[in-house]
Structure formats: structure tokens, C-alpha cells
Amino acid sequence: MSSTGFLSTSNLYEPEKERILRYIDQWLENGGERSPGWLVSLLEKRLCEYHQAEHCVAMSTGFWSLVASLRLSALDAPEVIIPSFTYRRLADVVFWAGKVPRFVDIDESTLAISPESVERAIGSNTAAILAVHPIVNCCDVSRLTEIAAKYAVPMVIDAVESVHETWQGKRVGSFDVPEVFSLHASKLINGLEGGYVCVNDSAYAGRLRDFRSRDKSNARRLKPGHWLASDMPDIHAAFALAGLDEIEENVRHNRKIYRAYQRELKGVAGIRLLAFDEAQQTSFKNIVVEVPGVSGEGRDRIVRNLNQADVLARAHYSPPLHIKSHEYPVLCPESLPATEHAARALLNLPCGFRVSEADVTLVVAMIKSLLSYVPGSCDG
Numbered sequence: 001m002s003s004t005g006f007l008s009t010s011n012l013y014e015p016e017k018e019r020i021l022r023y024i025d026q027w028l029e030n031g032g033e034r035s036p037g038w039l040v041s042l043l044e045k046r047l048c049e050y051h052q053a054e055h056c057v058a059m060s061t062g063f064w065s066l067v068a069s070l071r072l073s074a075l076d077a078p079e080v081i082i083p084s085f086t087y088r089r090l091a092d093v094v095f096w097a098g099k100v101p102r103f104v105d106i107d108e109s110t111l112a113i114s115p116e117s118v119e120r121a122i123g124s125n126t127a128a129i130l131a132v133h134p135i136v137n138c139c140d141v142s143r144l145t146e147i148a149a150k151y152a153v154p155m156v157i158d159a160v161e162s163v164h165e166t167w168q169g170k171r172v173g174s175f176d177v178p179e180v181f182s183l184h185a186s187k188l189i190n191g192l193e194g195g196y197v198c199v200n201d202s203a204y205a206g207r208l209r210d211f212r213s214r215d216k217s218n219a220r221r222l223k224p225g226h227w228l229a230s231d232m233p234d235i236h237a238a239f240a241l242a243g244l245d246e247i248e249e250n251v252r253h254n255r256k257i258y259r260a261y262q263r264e265l266k267g268v269a270g271i272r273l274l275a276f277d278e279a280q281q282t283s284f285k286n287i288v289v290e291v292p293g294v295s296g297e298g299r300d301r302i303v304r305n306l307n308q309a310d311v312l313a314r315a316h317y318s319p320p321l322h323i324k325s326h327e328y329p330v331l332c333p334e335s336l337p338a339t340e341h342a343a344r345a346l347l348n349l350p351c352g353f354r355v356s357e358a359d360v361t362l363v364v365a366m367i368k369s370l371l372s373y374v375p376g377s378c379d380g
Contacts, residue, residue, distance in 0.1 A: 006310040007350035007359055010186035011285055013250045014353060015242030023238035039237035044196070046244055051173025053198035055205035058237070059212045060230040062160050062182030062195030063093060066130075068211040068230070069178040069197055070097035072204065073154040074127035079331060081121050082130045083113040084322040085339040090132070090158065091321050095328045099127050102331040103322040108338040111274075111346075112139035115147055120334070122151045129155040133162035133172070135286040136274045141167045141175060148177075156180065160195075163188040164251060164283035171281075173198035183232075183240050188250065188283050191240030194232045253353060254284035260357040261287055261349070264364035270298070270371045274346075287349040288316055296344030302370050303347065311363055316346035 027039045040058050047056040059065045070080060070093065080094045084103040094101040104117035111134045118129055131144050141157070148155040157175070159165075160182035165172045173179050179198045183191030199205050212230040243250070258276065265273050272290040276282045291299040299315065306313040320343045322332040350363055 006312055007355055007363065008312050008352060009286070009314055009348040009350055011188055011190070011250075011254075011352040012185055012354050013188070013190045013243060013246075015190065015239060015246055019242040019245060020238050023241050024235065027234050027238065036234065037231070039234040039241065040232050043232075043237040043241050043244075046241065047173075047196060047198070050244060051179075051198045052171045053173045053179075054200040055202060056196050056198050057205055057208040057212070058183075058194060058196040058232045059208075060195070060232055061193055062180060062184060062187075063089065064212075064228060064230045065180045065182075065195035065197050066090075066093045066156070066158060067096045068208055068228070069156045069180055070094065070099065070128060070130065072207050072211065073156050073178060074099060075154065077125050077127040079125045080128045080130050081118055081126060082321075083132055083339070084320040084332070084336055085111065085317050085342055086113075086132045086321065087158070087160075088317075088321070088324075090130070091324075091326060091330060094130065095326075100329050100331060101321070102126075102333075103320075103336065105334065105336040106134075106338050106342065107140075108341070110134065110137065110139070111342055112137070113144070114338070115140055115143040117334070118144065119147050119151075122147070122153060126151070126153050129153055130158060131155060132158040133160075133165070135161040136288055137277045137282070138162055138165055138167045138172065138280075145175070145177070160184075160187060161286065162283075164247065164281060164285075166281040169280070174200075176200050178204065183236065188285055189240055189243040189247065191232070191236045191243065194236045194240060196232075250353070251283050254351065256357065257351055257355055257360060258284040258287065260360040261364070264360055265289070268364070268368060268371070271367065285351065287351040289347050289349060290345050291347055292345060298371075299345060299347050302367060305370050306363070306366060309366065311350060311366065313350065313363075314348050316342070316348050318343040318346075 030038050044056040078100050079102045080099045081102050085106045091101040104121050105114050107114045133139050155177045157179045159172050159179045162172045183194035274288040303313050320339045
């Protein structure tokens, strides 16, 4: 078992302390608090190089990075198309951007937002498409970009789970739409908290900087709702820079944990490990398995029992957003069968920096034991 006493489904990578302190020393040598944003600017430059993007704008959180991107991209129309099977607060992002979320289904094979569902949902009320990369592999960027161009609808990509990925050989972050990332401790690059937007449009990047404006006199000249004091602290940038330096070590560990799950789950009836597309560059960060069954009862029993043993497994993106209650209007005019099936069947297992190969062996042994007592766990 992990030395922390529990096994998490978050990455929780801890950069080397001395490396973090070296960045903080550089900041202090260049003015420290008298020069706010010095390390943030260095981080933005490094992230541009890493993602092969022309511009990067860092903000306080990934949440506000998404809100800013939607506010600055969306047409003067009420609806933003989003998947229901996604981050639990994505509908809140749309609300804070002043729009109404319209939920669409996922592709049952990729678990990513379905291009066909997106195209059916587009109409005169569509303000934007908020596409989301799933936590294993990527959404169909090419097809979604074609649809957005065909209907002249802006698109923003929520790429918080795809920092290290490529799509058809091209780095995520380098496409010609705003792509949003997170520096939360659960993500691949740990900045304690934070977010950033990669974009290839210099005017758009300038508007993002205005949104998070350090120059409050400039911010006051902007329209209401078009700015928010959302600067990233330099201390957070120090952590993120150290994590960026060590990203290959981080990915190597994640690959080792993924390989351990492949070995341990091989031949286990009733469990299917979602495979990373190794033809592309990937981070191997998240471990998701499918527990077939009609009701989801087998999956939920596994979650309960693992949680009781301090293994913080969880139902993957469950409940989906179209089933949750909201204190603001939402739209879901179509049934979402692929979403509802996935929400019953998928399970996040421990992964990341604090998980060892021995932990994987222990977790899978527990699952094997539980499967033998779960009625219908091998149905499907």
C-alpha cells in the first residue's frame, strides 16, 4: 500500500524540491514580489515550446481559463455544445461564460464527444462547441474542426487531460483553436493549481491577457464580464516549471504503472482495460477499466469495497451531466445512450506518482476477489 495510506486516482506528481527552490531563487533575484509575473512569463514561454504553440496565456485555474476562452470565442447566441460524459463542472464553465449548455452524446468506441452528435446539435442558437479530450486518448480533432468550419461556429478544446498527447502526429496545443490545460495537482504537470490556454492567434492571446489583467486600470476599460482578476502566482509557476523539466520521468513512471495493469489484468474475465493509442505520443496518466453489466451494480460494488480498503477508485464521470440537477437552464433534446452505458460501466483505478507496481498487484488481486462475488459482473 502507498506510504500515504491511500491510493489515489490522481497523478499527484511531486517535482524535486531543490529544482523548485532554484526557480524561486531566480524569481527573487529578478525582483520577487516587486516583479509579479516574472516566473509566469518564463513558464508561458516554456509551454509554447513544449506544445509547439505560438502563444500561451497562464491563469489562476483551468476553470477560469475555460470560461475566458468561451467568453472570448462564443458567438452572440445562447447555447454551447458540450459532452455530458465529462468533467463534473463543465456545465458550470458554460454558465459562467454566460451561455446555456447543450449536452450531446459520446462516441461509444472512443468515449470522446461524438462529431455526429455535435453536427446534429448545431443550429441558429449555437454559440460555440466545447470539445473535450477524454482521459484516455483524444477526441477527433480533425472531424470536429471540419464541422466547426462548415457551420462557422467557434470551437474551444478542453485539453486538461491531454497535456502530453499528439493527435495524428501533431501536438495537442498546436491546433488553430484555443486549447485549455490545467496545472492542478491531479494533472500531468503539477503547478499546485493553475491553468493556461494555447492559441496561435496573437490578437486572441492579447484578449486573454486582458481578461486576466494584472493592469486593473486596463481591465476596468473592458466590458463587464470580459475580465477577471485571474493571475497565476509565481510560486505556482515555480512548481509547474519544475514539473515540466521532469515530465519525461513522470511519463516513464506512468507507463510502468500502465504496463503493470496490462500484466495483472490479462485474462481477468469481467474487466477490460482501456488501451492508450501507442501510435501517438501519450502520457499513460489515467487508468480506466470497463466492468461490463447492464445496471452498473457490479462496478459500484467494486468501488465501495475498494474505497473501504483506502483504494480511492471511483466511477468514471458518473453521474453524467445531463442526469444531474442544475440551478440554471440546460438542454438535452436527444437521448444519450452511449453516455449512459459508459456511466454505468467505467471505473477509474489508482494511478500516478504515489502508486507502485506492488500497489497495482494488490489492487487487481482485490478486484479479482470481488469479481467472484459480484452477480452478473461478467454479463455483457
